Amino acid sequence: MGLRGSDAVVLAIVLGLCMIPQGEAQLKYGFYRDTCPQAETIVMEEVTKGVHNDPDLAADFVRMHFHDCFVRGCDGSILINSTPGNTAEKDSPINNPSLEGYDIIDNAKTRLEAACKGVVSCADIIAFAARDSIVLSGGFGYAVPAGRRDGRVSRISETFTNLPPPTFNLTQLTQSFASKGLTQQEMVTLSGAHTLGKSHCTSISSRLYNFNSTASTDPSLDATYSAQLKHDCPQGSTDASLVVPIDPPSPTVFDSSYYTNLLVNRGLFESDQALMSSPVTAAQVRLFSYAEFIFKKRFAEAMVKMGHIGVLTGSVGEIRLNCRVVN
């Protein structure tokens, strides 16, 4: 007995629904259209104000979204304060003191609570702020699917096991991103976020002074650049606030120069330069270095995908009233 036409249509719809990737299905474009139509405008205004006062903050919001999503999913756990019994993600040496901008998220949240009480999650605020920061820096804008809910747990230990360190090689980076459902190509694309911002000298001191038993400085680093870095990051300096730009040619502009640097051995971290260590990833680096349009477009797509990692939706989790404390 064959299928009737109407059965076939129903079957096609059911199969079609099954094929929508799990994470993709849960967030929605225009999630706050009815419940808080001004949500994205409020976030955009506060981020714009913050970045206007301190252009370095754009990099922080992009990194904040990454560090939120890779640890327990994009659930706003990066924003939770430590308590007497628990040291939170934000107090990990990976995030503190380098990650800033929490006060700007608070400003947005305060206005959102006044406008639409208990509706807009802290996790969504971070996702919007990351997108707005990319746009303010010259990257492409993109629609952010929303509806993330906030988690209630934030543990320092999980930052060490989930965030890749700057010493990772290509295999390790690829594995780290694969464990979050991201491809190697997306890893190479998202690393392009290092077109923005700065690094503390502490993050590169081993590469400059303590590389391995035969070479104190990583010999794969361009010699002129390593001399410059050693000048800016003196060995044994006790000044923990010393920083260098990750993409010296244009640290506040979202462009392709991060990839151009890699072509001439000027990636700041071993994890950056590692993208040149296989033919496939090196080809992607070369493409992005001259095709800025393609880089910006792929970056926007990869950010949307990263924003789906481990999200809490529906009635799971909560809408935190203060992003720094669980309800």
Ligand code: HEM
């Ligand atoms: C691929 C693996 C990655 C590694 C190993 C890595 C590592 C690092 C390190 C060590 C720093 C410097 C922190 C400091 O000392 O101040 C940094 C900064 C930064 N990272 Fe990454 N990162 C990676 C991927 C990403 C991704 C996927 C994004 C976002 C999509 C991102 C965005 C940023 C930004 C914007 C900064 C500059 C922060 C600032 O100026 O305050 N990173 N990263």
Ligand SMILES: *[C@@H]1O[C@H](CO)[C@@H](O)[C@H](O)[C@H]1NC(C)=O
């Ligand atoms: C990457 O690092 C891991 C762990 O140290 C090591 O086992 C592996 O051989 C390295 N891979 C490459 C391609 O260097």
Ligand SMILES: *[C@@H]1O[C@H](CO)[C@@H](O)[C@H](O)[C@H]1NC(C)=O
């Ligand atoms: C030190 O690093 C260089 C450059 O990566 C490498 O050629 C050399 O084999 C390494 N030496 C040791 C002992 O690991």
